[in-house]
Every structure is written in structure tokens, then in C-alpha cells.
Amino acid sequence: MDTNAALLRFVLLSALFPTNVFCQSGKDVNSLLTYLFTTEGYNKKVRPLTDQSQAVDINVDFFLNSVIAFDEQDESLKISGFLECSWTDEYLTWNSSDHNNISELFIPQDDIWKPDISLRNTFKSFTGLGATYLNAYVSSAGDVRWNPYQVLESTCSIDITYFPFDTQTCELKFTAWSYSSDQVELNKGNKGVQLEEYVENSAWALVGTSTRETNTDEAAVFFALKLKRRPNFYIINAILPVVFLSILNSFTFLLPVSSGERASYAVTVFLSLAVFLTIVANELPKNSQKTSLLSVYLMLMNSLSTFIVILSIAEVRIATRNANTKPVTKGYMTFIKISHFITCKTCKKSVTPAKVSTPKARKRLDLEDNITWTEAVDAIDIVFFWFSLLFTFLCTLILGAVAVNGDK
Incomplete structure (x- = not known):
């Protein structure tokens, strides 16, 4: 009975849903x-x-x-x-x-x-x-x-x-x-x-x-x-080290001239920046018609580093001068005035009233009397420390913002 029922079901399905089955052989394709x-x-x-x-x-x-x-x-x-x-x-x-x-x-x-x-x-x-x-x-x-x-x-x-x-x-x-x-x-x-x-x-x-x-x-x-x-590799291995070196560049002026290490420190930072400039240059097209902002930043920092090396060597020479035989000139006094302004210092030296006829003369004597070349060099260090730090900060901020947002 089960076999007859299955056969009957197959006949009914075939009648309701007719299909054509074709068997295609290799001879048909050939x-x-x-x-x-x-x-x-x-x-x-x-x-x-x-x-x-x-x-x-x-x-x-x-x-x-x-x-x-x-x-x-x-x-x-x-x-x-x-x-x-x-x-x-x-x-x-x-x-x-x-x-x-x-x-x-x-x-x-x-x-x-x-x-x-x-x-x-x-x-x-x-x-x-x-x-x-x-x-x-x-x-x-x-x-x-x-x-x-x-x-x-x-x-x-x-x-x-x-x-x-x-x-x-x-x-x-x-x-x-x-x-x-x-x-x-x-x-x-x-x-x-x-x-x-x-x-x-x-x-x-x-x-x-x-x-x-x-x-x-x-x-x-x-x-x-x-x-x-994807910039993460270059940020970690190139950009951050360059920024840190640029900051160290400014700290050259915190080393006393008398330490004898200032010029060597400045030259070391300069060579480190030059190495990173070579690394970045190797990653860029050699015949590119445009210049990378990172290369511009490195060149600015190298230029600043070159200036710091030259100034450090010059300050060593200036610090050896004798104020008695060669007094501090007005140009250097300008740096002293600026350094006093930056550090919020005022000169309150005692001066004999008989030698001072006017308040203007009193102020000039307060600044000029007993100023040594070492103090003049210290004033130059203070001025250029803040100048180089501000220059580095502005270059990093401006060029970094342009690089990140410029290609969007």
C-alpha cells in the first residue's frame, strides 16, 4: 500500500507541475x-x-x-x-x-x-x-x-x-x-x-x-x-621626534656659557635635525614639482638651529670681554632692557644724587653702571630662548594645522 501511495503521489505531482529534464552530453557541446x-x-x-x-x-x-x-x-x-x-x-x-x-x-x-x-x-x-x-x-x-x-x-x-x-x-x-x-x-x-x-x-x-x-x-x-x-607610522617615527628636537633646540640658551658644553649641544641638535631631513627626503618623490610642508618645517628648524650654533659660538667670545676696558654698548643694553621686561625685573640700584640731575639720567645710570659682559650674554640668552621657543611653537602649530586640514 505504501508503494502504491507513493507512486500515486508522484503521478499527481508530475501532472500538476510538469518539468522537462534534459541531459546534455559532451557530444552535444562538441x-x-x-x-x-x-x-x-x-x-x-x-x-x-x-x-x-x-x-x-x-x-x-x-x-x-x-x-x-x-x-x-x-x-x-x-x-x-x-x-x-x-x-x-x-x-x-x-x-x-x-x-x-x-x-x-x-x-x-x-x-x-x-x-x-x-x-x-x-x-x-x-x-x-x-x-x-x-x-x-x-x-x-x-x-x-x-x-x-x-x-x-x-x-x-x-x-x-x-x-x-x-x-x-x-x-x-x-x-x-x-x-x-x-x-x-x-x-x-x-x-x-x-x-x-x-x-x-x-x-x-x-x-x-x-x-x-x-x-x-x-x-x-x-x-x-x-x-x-595612514599617517600613524610617520607621526610616531618622524614628526614627534622632530618636534621634540626642535624644542630641545631652544633649550640651548639655558646652558651657561661658562659650562663649555653649549656649542657642542647646539651642533648635536643640528645634526639630529639634518638626519631626519635626510630620512624624510628619502620618502618623497625625487622629481616632485611641489614641496612638502614637513620639509619646509625641517628646513625652518635647521635654519633656527644653524642660527643658534652661530650665536652660541659668538656668545662664548663676547663673554670673555672685560667691561672695564670695553664697556657694554647700547645695542647690548637693549637686550638687557628686554630681558628685564620679560622676567619682570626692575633695576633699583643706589646712585649718588649729586651725579644725577634728572630722572632720565638716573634711569640710564641704573641700567648702565656695573653691567658686565656675562650679564649681557645672560640677557641675550633670555631673549632668544623665548624667541626661539615662540618661533618653534608657531611653526609647529601653523604648518601642522595646514598639513592636517589642507588636503580635506
């Missing part, structure tokens, strides 16, 4: 290929249009897999991904009912017509897309889909003004090399740049993509990648 390439005489050298006066419309999308490397010095971008190219081949059509309902085929890419799409702005070698072992999908309606996977290396113009907070935009230009726009038109597809399989790069963040096409003088489609540098 017969179809013979029909297309022998009987119909398919020729891959002929553009796939019955009307050869028309242009073949090819839709192109790009699937980005990863950003492998971005070389700022060589100004090159290396990525991996594949194109999805689709078009209609009017010579690759068949009636599926005549071939045991075969509705699709996978044919080696070199056996059918395909556009000779190439990366126009390639960096090293100029090669065609795809490989001999790749297949193209073909439907019975003549729809062809070709997905050539490739590791692409293109040129990319670098703007290092805001390094290491910079954002770079690189374009991949694909053209149908041998064909004019009257013969082949490359159109951007509906998908654009696809990121389903994209793997993030540790040094660069992908912040945007865009696609455009041109079919005027030549057929070309452009895929733009907007990459923002």
Missing part, C-alpha cells in the same frame, strides 16, 4: 562548437557585428582586489583586480532547442573576438589583458562576458604637499588600443569600481572611487582610486 566554428565559419578576426559600419559597444566594470604597493619615489601604483567586459557577438548565436537546450558555453578567450583592451598609463611593461587559459562566457543570444584578472602597475602623479597627511588620486586608463571610437566604444558599466573582494592596505585607506569614459578621438574608460595615507 556538435554546437562544430556548428559555430565550422558550419557557420566563425572568424575571430572579424568584429562581431553584421553591420561593420557600426561600433561595438563594450561595457566595462572593474573589480578591485587589493592595493599591493604605492611607490611615491617612482610615482607608481600596483594593484590587483579584474575587468568585467561584456558585449554582444552577433556571430556567436544559436537556437538552444536545436542543440539539446544548451544555452551557454565557456570558450577560451583566444578563440573568439575580443577587444584588445590595455592599460594605457602602464608603468613598466605594456601587455594585453587576460591569459590563454582564461575562458569567456557566451550565451545563446550572443552575450559575451570576459573577466580578465590582472596585476596592474600604473603611473600616478604624486602631490606631497601635505605629507604624511596627504590624499592621492590615481587613474587607471583602459583603451582599445588598435580600434578607433568609430569601431569600438568603451562604456562604463553600471557597477563602476566594485569592492566586494577588496582587502584593505595597511599603509593606504581607500576613501573613494569614480568612473568616467571618453569616446571622442579614442575609446577609453577611466577608473579613479582616491587613497589616503
